[in-house]
Amino acid sequence: MTGPSSDRPLGMELRPLALGAVFLRRWRWTVLFPAIVVALTVVLVFVVQSRYTSEAIVLPESRTATPQLTGGLAGLAGLAGLAGGAAQSPKLYADLIETEGTLDDLLSRRLTSAPAPRAGGPGPTLLQWLDAGGETHGDSLYYARRLLLKRITTDVNRETGTVTLRVALNAPAVSREVAGWLVQELDQFNSVRRQTGARNRRVFLEGRLGELDKEQRGVADSLRAFLEANRQYQDAPALLFEARRRQARLDQINEVIGNVRREYENARTDEVNDTPVLTVVQAPTLPVRRSFPERKLLVILAAVASLMIGMAIAYLGEAVHQWNRTDAEGRADMEAAWAEARRGLGRVLPLRSRRDGSEGR
Numbered sequence: 001m002t003g004p005s006s007d008r009p010l011g012m013e014l015r016p017l018a019l020g021a022v023f024l025r026r027w028r029w030t031v032l033f034p035a036i037v038v039a040l041t042v043v044l045v046f047v048v049q050s051r052y053t054s055e056a057i058v059l060p061e062s063r064t065a066t067p068q069l070t071g072g073l074a075g076l077a078g079l080a081g082l083a084g085g086a087a088q089s090p091k092l093y094a095d096l097i098e099t100e101g102t103l104d105d106l107l108s109r110r111l112t113s114a115p116a117p118r119a120g121g122p123g124p125t126l127l128q129w130l131d132a133g134g135e136t137h138g139d140s141l142y143y144a145r146r147l148l149l150k151r152i153t154t155d156v157n158r159e160t161g162t163v164t165l166r167v168a169l170n171a172p173a174v175s176r177e178v179a180g181w182l183v184q185e186l187d188q189f190n191s192v193r194r195q196t197g198a199r200n201r202r203v204f205l206e207g208r209l210g211e212l213d214k215e216q217r218g219v220a221d222s223l224r225a226f227l228e229a230n231r232q233y234q235d236a237p238a239l240l241f242e243a244r245r246r247q248a249r250l251d252q253i254n255e256v257i258g259n260v261r262r263e264y265e266n267a268r269t270d271e272v273n274d275t276p277v278l279t280v281v282q283a284p285t286l287p288v289r290r291s292f293p294e295r296k297l298l299v300i301l302a303a304v305a306s307l308m309i310g311m312a313i314a315y316l317g318e319a320v321h322q323w324n325r326t327d328a329e330g331r332a333d334m335e336a337a338w339a340e341a342r343r344g345l346g347r348v349l350p351l352r353s354r355r356d357g358s359e360g361r
Contacts, residue, residue, distance in 0.1 A: 026314035037306035053168040053291035054175035057282035094154035113173035179284035202267035
């Protein structure tokens with residue numbers, strides 16, 4: 001009766017006890033290597049700065065006043081997503097956050113949640129607080145923009161039309177404050193910067209009303225002066241014609257003023273209905289737990305990954321060892337190939353000769 005021979009083919013050694021023996025024999029890879037990796041991971045996750053993510057959810061709405069459709073047209077408009085007015089795509093607001101103008105405005109604001117550089121002085125700007133590097137102001141802005149683009153993320157839900165903003169920075173209060181700034185930027189874009197057709201129409205009609213009122217006063221003053229100067233104009237055909245002409249002009253202006261005033265009131269109503277509304281579904285939150293790094297998860301992943309890699313290296317090393325013991329011909333062939341490769345490398349990179357020559361000198 002003979003014991004387990006090392007000359008058996010490798011495929012016959014794939015038994016639990018045999019694998020256990022392999023892993024115990026090569027404990028440096030199966031035990032020491034994972035332990036070192038886990039220890040380094042633990043040190044790393046405690047050295048890396050923590051990040052805290054503040055989240056806000058907004059719902060952009062566009063209350064566009066459009067004529068009501070009935071019958072088959074209403075059904076077609078509903079299928080096309082046009083019923084109730086043309087709503088602005090939420091993707092617009094997500095893209096707006098990533099523009100240089102928005103980022104530069106954020107970077108120039110002063111933080112109230114961060115300690116001031118000097119006692120009693122104002123808080124630092126976001127650009128100063130990030131301290132992204134750069135020798136000049138332009139370089140600092142460039143690096144800070146790149147950093148903010150990595151730390152600010154948006155998620156558009158096309159089913160509900162909501163936009164989720166996430167700001168991940170190294171301080172919870174600063175994350176919430178910057179997220180609040182982003183919500184303010186979107187609201188300002190809606191209420192100030194965005195020019196609608198109804199607003200332009202209202203501005204035009206408002207200016208036109210001013211012109212018509214001025215013209216009306218001029219014609220009315222001219223008619224009054226004419227009547228005061230010609231009290232018996234009914235007996236003179238020329239004077240009667242002139243009085244009727246001026247009165248007709250005044251009546252025409254009054255009619256135009258009435259029509260423009262009605263259009264002006266309609267435009268004011270349409271402007272209110274057409275102004276997009278930004279509803280804050282969830283105000284920026286104050287994070288209480290770090291979002292990065294997830295220490296437990298990273299340590300577990302490092303332990304599992306390093307153990308798997310160590311076991312694979314141990315098994316491969318044992319397989320190579322058995323092959324060297326059982327395959328004499330293959331071992332000789334490998335040695336010959338290795339010697340030939342060394343000679344080829346020596347011809348391409350004659351390091352040995354150079355070293356020898358330098359030692360001789």
